[in-house]
Amino acid sequence: MLTIEVQKLSKTYSGRQVLKDIDFKVQSGEVFVLVGPNGAGKTTLLRILDLLEEPTEGRILFNETPVDYSAKDKVALRRRIGMLFQQTKLFDMSVSDNIAYGLKVRGEDKVTIEGKVRETLKLVQLQGYERKNALTLSGGEAQRVSLAQALVTEPELLLLDEPTANLDPRNISIIEEVLTNINREKRTTIIMATHNMFQAENLAHRVAMINNGKIEGVGTFQEIFGRPSEPVKNFVKFENVFSGLSTAFTEGTSIIDIGDRLKIEAAFKKSGYVMIHIPPEDIILSSQPIVSSARNMFEGRITQILETESAVKLKVKVGESKNFTVQVTKKSFKDLQLSIGTRIFLVFKASSVQII
Template sequence: MELINVAGVSYIYSDGQLALKNISLTISKGEKVAILGPNGAGKSTLFQLFNGLLQATSGTVTVKGLPVCKEHFPKIRSSVGMVFQDPDDQLFNSTVRQEIAYGLMNMHISGQAMEDAIAWALEIVGLQGYGTKSPHNLSGGEKKRVALASVLAMRPEVLVLDEPTASLDPLSVSKLIELLKSINRDFGITLILATHDVDIVPLLADRVYLLNKGEIVLSGSTAEVFAHKGIIRQIDLRLPRVAHLVELLVHDRVLKVDDLPLTIGKAKHLLEQERTQDGN
């Protein structure tokens, strides 16, 4: 089932900056899709079109078949949960608990159902006991998790995450990846993430749109997109580190592979296969 459809969309900021040029994409229910691109590619601009924070200059954006316009904002905003790039743009309540309760109250959820949703969201992001703290006094990574909890509590159909791993430490990145995979698997929540972190994309996304200077330059499965090494490097991105290592080993004729592994797990599997073959 198609959830989001972007057709021939361009966006021009009021100062004349053309941020998106004729973008077309579709996102289906249950998918995990990455919008990968360097700084200034247009990722955050694109995301703000999904829930009407920005309106396309030309072209159309629909969510579950509804055009993204004022009339449909309540329905669309309860389906599309957005976690902003900068949590300070999202957090404005005086306690973490209130921050999570705010969205729930807007959805007319109250009483025990609200308490349960708050407790569930805090637990899932590992912030139990933080309810009475002020979001403004938390670290950058903790703020990101509060922003995620406040959106997750509303159980959106689609979770849109702008640079979810920026400012998180390595353990928090691993935990977040596992958390996002599990909410996709267990609750069927569709994931769309914007990032330039090429190492996390193969761990999280099934499909990738590569964005540069407001245009989609490549799209396809994660493997298909990363197979275009030249284009990836041309637009100031790189291969995942493990793929680069294997690329060097292939170049030095230490290894022979058809497709570069994009994750450590895949590289380990490949090396084990090589050893087995050498043993035969």
């Protein structure tokens, strides 16, 4: 597997310095997340790591060998690296042919290609899409095909530039699940840029805070960010954010219809279109329907489990397409004997529903 070392790397575009003295080392099998605002230089850094651009100064070492930028060296190295761009550019051919591309240019035989393409389609949950033209897909599906393109060659290093930006929760959770799995099972090294702090917290072994082309800190998520303040958290998390038409009642509550025949009761009075947020730690899980003072109860199915250092985060699908994120302690996770597919009741108070 690959270790990556970046030494004193700088990049200048016609006099404007976009990266300054970047230094870091990523271990084999590590998930290294670059966090920072737009224009911080994350994309440029990833493009340099994918050898699409050369640094103005400094160097990159893969497995302790510096990159010489000969054409042969670049192709050989790129064949060990998978890259997912933020803006997906799929080829005007079928989904299968798109995914097979990396194998074809490596001269793999037909039988191998067919098998690997099928396997990878399954991984990104797009079985049945083989013959579709890739340009007819939705944004989320296209991004998953793009991920499959990069994964089919079993890269040792995966570079991801905002892989889930502008995607809906379902596609985000599929992509995050795939990334977690391949890192765990194949020990694939991952370097990912994101400005979704929750994603960084969930996936990263280490985080690099990058701002104005400089790395401002490298460490675990907790070391870098500690416990982020409530407003920051609310801003960065896309979890449990729903929108719909709200109807206010005289008792001082409102009912928000978020679609999928789901109605959420909230302790505010507001009519019209609203966006709401329910903090994951305010939701109670119950294996049975319960009678309580909490005004909201929904039945759902667990689709994803993410263990962080302090707690367990569960994704629960309610109705056809609504995904709730619930945070429970490790102990209650164990006591309730939860696993993927478990049917469960979500209970939360009307006062936990916040308007955004």
